[in-house]
Every structure is written in C-alpha cells, then in structure tokens.
Amino acid sequence: MKYNLVLIDNRLVIDMNVNDVLEFKADGYTGLPEKVELDVMGEADVIGIVELSDEQVVKIKAEYKNGGECDWCGEIASELSFPHFHDFAIGKRMCRNCWDHDRDVYKGSCGDDIGDFKTTEANINAG
Ligand SMILES: [Zn+2]
Numbered sequence: 001m002k003y004n005l006v007l008i009d010n011r012l013v014i015d016m017n018v019n020d021v022l023e024f025k026a027d028g029y030t031g032l033p034e035k036v037e038l039d040v041m042g043e044a045d046v047i048g049i050v051e052l053s054d055e056q057v058v059k060i061k062a063e064y065k066n067g068g069e070c071d072w073c074g075e076i077a078s079e080l081s082f083p084h085f086h087d088f089a090i091g092k093r094m095c096r097n098c099w100d101h102d103r104d105v106y107k108g109s110c111g112d113d114i115g116d117f118k119t120t121e122a123n124i125n126a127g
Contacts, residue, residue: 002051006044008036014050015041016060032076033063066121070095084114093120 004015008028016027019038028036036044052060067078071092080093086106087094094102099117106112 001054001057002049004046005048005050006041007047008040008044013044014052015044016064018064027064029060033060033067033078034076066119068093070098072098079119081118082120086112086114
C-alpha cells in the first residue's frame with residue numbers, strides 16, 4: 001500500500017488517506033496517531049511516497065483507534081486508557097504519563113493504588 005509523504009510545519013507526515021469530513025480532519029501519521037486539518041493536508045507539499053506493509057497499516061489504524069489526544073494533558077499518545085476511579089469522566093481517555101503521575105499522587109496522598117495503566121482495548125476485553 002502506497003501513501004503520500006507530506007511536509008507540514010517542517011515535519012514529515014504520512015497521509016493515511018482517512019478523512020473525517022464531519023470533524024474536518026485527516027489522519028496524518030508522524031510516528032504518533034495525529035490528526036491534521038483537512039485543508040492543511042490537502043495543500044501540503046508531497047515530497048515522496050512511502051510503501052507500508054499490511055501489518056504496518058493495521059498497527060497504525062489500531063493506534064488511531066486505541067490512541068489519540070489525552071483529555072488531560074492534550075498530548076498525542078498511541079495508547080489511551082479510560083480514566084481511573086478517582087478522576088472518572090465518561091467518554092474521556094487518559095495517556096500513560098498522566099496515569100502514572102496520578103498513580104504516584106494518589107499513592108502518596110491517600111494510599112490508594114489505581115493500578116497499572118490499561119489501554120481501552122484491555123479494559124473492554126476484561127469486560
Ligand atoms: Zn495525558
């Protein structure tokens with residue numbers, strides 16, 4: 001499978017050919033599952049073509065499904081977790097850094113251990 005390699009803000013971005021017309025965003029993979037404004041992607045200079053194997057495409061699509069923007073720090077992560085019980089918010093997802101930070105804070109302040117970071121996929125598989 002061949003994809004365009006484009007330059008956006010001096011960064012290399014793979015145009016994954018996935019456009020969300022409702023949110024006006026395109027999937028632009030940079031090593032992290034980032035989203036790019038559709039018009040920015042459309043106007044970006046194509047500087048090459050990359051060929052991805054089926055396995056790589058599956059892995060990248062999984063990152064878009066399981067990862068994205070952390071609702072706490074705003075960083076893009078390839079894996080996100082549902083929030084822990086001390087900071088529960090429906091529909092929100094948290095990155096590993098925020099989780100580990102909170103884990104230390106709650107261990108220190110009230111002695112509760114929120115446990116290891118678990119991806120949303122692991123949560124769903126566990127029921
Ligand atoms: Zn975070």
